[in-house]
Amino acid sequence: MHLRLRILLGLLVLAPVGVLAAVGIWVAGSEEGRAASEMRSLLERKLEDLAVMLDVVDTELQRDLLAATEHLPSDPEQLRALSQRHPRLERMVVADRAGRLLFPPGGPGNDEEQRLIRDARTLWEPGAALSRAGERVTSGWEPLLDREGLGLLFWRRTAPDQIVAVAVPKVVVQAALVARLPATVPDRSRGDERIALFDPSGRMVYQWGAYTPPPNSKPLVALWLRPPFAAWRLAYLGPEPVRGYTALGIAGGLLALALVVVGAGVWIFRESTREFRLAAERVSFVNQVSHELKTPLTNVRMYAELLEETIEDPVGRQRLAVIVAESQRLGRLITNILTLSRLEKGRLTVQPTSACVDDVIRGLLEQFGPGFDSSGVTARFDAGAPGQVRVDADVLAQILGNLLSNVEKYAPQGPVVVRTAVSLPIMRILVEDRGPGIPASERERVFEPFVRLVAPSHEGVPGTGIGLGIARDLARRHGGDLRILDSDRGARFEVILITEKAA
Amino acid sequence: MKVLLAEDDRHIREGLRDILVAEGYETITACDGREAVRLYLAESPHFVLLDIMMPGASGYEVCREIRGRDPEVPIIFISAKSEEIDRVLGLEMGGDDFIVKPFGVKEVVARIRAVTRRCLRERPTQSMPFTIGDLEVFPAELRARRGENVIELSLREIGILRLLQENRGKVVDRNTFFNRLWGIEHAPNSRTLDQQISKLRQRVEADPANPSLVRTVHGVGYRYDG
Numbered sequence: 001m002h003l004r005l006r007i008l009l010g011l012l013v014l015a016p017v018g019v020l021a022a023v024g025i026w027v028a029g030s031e032e033g034r035a036a037s038e039m040r041s042l043l044e045r046k047l048e049d050l051a052v053m054l055d056v057v058d059t060e061l062q063r064d065l066l067a068a069t070e071h072l073p074s075d076p077e078q079l080r081a082l083s084q085r086h087p088r089l090e091r092m093v094v095a096d097r098a099g100r101l102l103f104p105p106g107g108p109g110n111d112e113e114q115r116l117i118r119d120a121r122t123l124w125e126p127g128a129a130l131s132r133a134g135e136r137v138t139s140g141w142e143p144l145l146d147r148e149g150l151g152l153l154f155w156r157r158t159a160p161d162q163i164v165a166v167a168v169p170k171v172v173v174q175a176a177l178v179a180r181l182p183a184t185v186p187d188r189s190r191g192d193e194r195i196a197l198f199d200p201s202g203r204m205v206y207q208w209g210a211y212t213p214p215p216n217s218k219p220l221v222a223l224w225l226r227p228p229f230a231a232w233r234l235a236y237l238g239p240e241p242v243r244g245y246t247a248l249g250i251a252g253g254l255l256a257l258a259l260v261v262v263g264a265g266v267w268i269f270r271e272s273t274r275e276f277r278l279a280a281e282r283v284s285f286v287n288q289v290s291h292e293l294k295t296p297l298t299n300v301r302m303y304a305e306l307l308e309e310t311i312e313d314p315v316g317r318q319r320l321a322v323i324v325a326e327s328q329r330l331g332r333l334i335t336n337i338l339t340l341s342r343l344e345k346g347r348l349t350v351q352p353t354s355a356c357v358d359d360v361i362r363g364l365l366e367q368f369g370p371g372f373d374s375s376g377v378t379a380r381f382d383a384g385a386p387g388q389v390r391v392d393a394d395v396l397a398q399i400l401g402n403l404l405s406n407v408e409k410y411a412p413q414g415p416v417v418v419r420t421a422v423s424l425p426i427m428r429i430l431v432e433d434r435g436p437g438i439p440a441s442e443r444e445r446v447f448e449p450f451v452r453l454v455a456p457s458h459e460g461v462p463g464t465g466i467g468l469g470i471a472r473d474l475a476r477r478h479g480g481d482l483r484i485l486d487s488d489r490g491a492r493f494e495v496i497l498i499t500e501k502a503a
Numbered sequence: 504m505k506v507l508l509a510e511d512d513r514h515i516r517e518g519l520r521d522i523l524v525a526e527g528y529e530t531i532t533a534c535d536g537r538e539a540v541r542l543y544l545a546e547s548p549h550f551v552l553l554d555i556m557m558p559g560a561s562g563y564e565v566c567r568e569i570r571g572r573d574p575e576v577p578i579i580f581i582s583a584k585s586e587e588i589d590r591v592l593g594l595e596m597g598g599d600d601f602i603v604k605p606f607g608v609k610e611v612v613a614r615i616r617a618v619t620r621r622c623l624r625e626r627p628t629q630s631m632p633f634t635i636g637d638l639e640v641f642p643a644e645l646r647a648r649r650g651e652n653v654i655e656l657s658l659r660e661i662g663i664l665r666l667l668q669e670n671r672g673k674v675v676d677r678n679t680f681f682n683r684l685w686g687i688e689h690a691p692n693s694r695t696l697d698q699q700i701s702k703l704r705q706r707v708e709a710d711p712a713n714p715s716l717v718r719t720v721h722g723v724g725y726r727y728d729g
Binding site: 327 | 607
């Protein structure tokens with residue numbers, strides 16, 4: 001097999017597979033990215049839902065504290081009693097608008113109170129929370145850093161000039177949040193996952209879900225809670241989605257496809273080359289046989305012709321003439337077969353040498369003499385090309401041999417006129433008979449290989465249907481053409497050759 | 504004129520030899536390539552006919568061998584291989600012409616005569632034109648002319664005419680014909696000579712029924728009276 005053919009077939013198989021692979025990887029990559037993004041937004045939504053759910057903690061805490069501070073007594077002692085009695089009001093500060101401390105009475109006592117008072121003071125300092133909130137807002141939250149971490153400071157205007165601030169420690173916030181979150185008991189029905197709550201200092205304080213993340217694993221998605229718990233966050237810890245699975249699948253699919261395409265390619269190639277090989281073998285066989293026929297045919301023809309010179313008996317000479325004519329016919333047939341094969345292979349070239357066209361035709365007519373005699377054809381030659389020109393005499397003899405052979409077969413019992421005319425560089429040779437002729441509609445078809453016209457007069461006439469096609473091909477190789485001319489009766493063929501005067 | 508013919512098929516070889524002998528050539532034959540080279544060296548023929556597909560050494564190899572010694576001697580290839588590449592190769596190897604099987608006698612004769620004309624032109628002493636009766640004979644052309652009429656002749660026919668013309672008025676007996684024109688080894692029978700003369704008369708006599716150039720002397724031979 002030719003290297004170029006191998007490369008071409010390789011490219012034919014590999015190119016589409018390569019393109020598919022590239023497209024597949026791109027699609028897989030984008031698919032994976034899309035899946036990861038979808039997964040992420042799914043998880044974010046999940047955490048969002050939880051965060052929304054935790055909003056209720058804010059409401060509950062505020063409701064409790066609003067209820068507890070609804071009717072505060074103005075007497076400090078009563079306030080102290082209330083503070084000691086009510087767990088939510090354990091750490092409470094009351095002040096007037098000017099910042100004077102109304103409770104605890106007598107100023108800050110222990111450290112805790114001092115810190116509370118200090119933090120609460122930020123509420124009414126110029127530019128602080130209260131002034132930012134404006135007069136119409138009567139309650140709110142502020143961050144509070146106490147001993148346990150970042151808690152909340154609840155404030156409320158209890159009277160036009162009185163503010164109460166209550167510390168809500170971090171543990172209280174944490175307990176309230178955790179109380180709203182799902183139980184830590186593994187619940188397989190919730191899927192294989194793990195979600196955790198992180199406190200403001202970044203410590204995980206609570207987690208739930210059946211999945212156990214490996215140590216030091218990072219959260220896939222995290223979400224800060226909404227105010228007032230904005231320092232708290234929820235995180236989704238896993239499991240991590242399996243990456244590369246899609247790409248792996250596509251790669252596997254493409255590999256399988258490539259194997260199928262390569263397999264099919266190899267199969268088709270072997271089948272097609274088998275056809276080529278068989279065809280080549282057939283052609284080679286026909287060639288070989290044709291060549292092998294030449295030696296016995298040479299002997300038949302040569303000895304018959306030699307015998308003609310020694311036999312004087314007219315009957316014997318007549319019989320010998322049949323042998324000679326038939327061996328010449330067989331020779332033309334073999335030459336045509338080999339020419340057809342060479343034309344198909346593109347290996348036929350004309351080789352002009354110096355020759356006289358009229359002489360070639362005379363020799364040919366002499367050859368056809370006995371055949372014409374027996375089929376009742378009378379030949380006339382109007383010679384008009386006596387000079388030496390550059391022409392491939394073998395090719396010319398083959399073209400005209402095929403035409404005269406047709407005359408012998410299809411136009412018996414009539415005249416044939418061969419006429420030559422030269423006007424360099426054009427050489428015209430006309431072959432005209434009085435046979436059945438060729439219908440105008442068939443004039444192109446008769447040049448096709450193996451086409452023979454069907455007519456009652458042709459029945460039983462031997463032939464292969466390759467002669468005219470070969471004759472025209474040969475004429476064209478000689479720079480000319482073979483044409484069928486209009487005729488009242490019979491067939492008129494015109495051979496045109498492009499030639500030049502021989503040096 | 505001596506011709507070497509190398510052809511492995513016996514029948515083709517013998518048929519071609521008969522054609523060559525009838526044409527008037529001294530013919531030596533080889534049935535394979537090696538014998539062809541050997542005979543070429545021993546006999547120095549004037550030209551060579553070489554089959555291409557031969558055992559021993561192919562026609563191409565024989566051609567190369569001959570060309571190594573003599574770049575001039577004409578070589579005609581005979582082959583069943585008519586592919587262009589063979590023709591081109593054969594001519595490039597130094598062949599002068601190609602005879603493609605299946606060939607007819609006339610084609611072979613025409614090609615051999617063409618080569619012979621070339622050889623004779625190069626040996627002018629033996630090929631001077633001469634006249635016999637009203638016929639002008641041009642040995643180098645293998646042609647004769649009567650007025651406008653050009654007649655193709657073989658080497659042998661020219662030999663017969665020359666022999667008669669040289670012995671003008673004298674009878675040339677059969678043995679002289681055989682010795683001078685055929686050589687003792689290849690001497691044909693009398694009938695062959697008579698057939699040859701008969702054919703010659705058909706071509707060169709103005710009236711073959713009443714020959715004036717080649718007259719029969721019964722029981723002896725032939726004579727040209729001038």
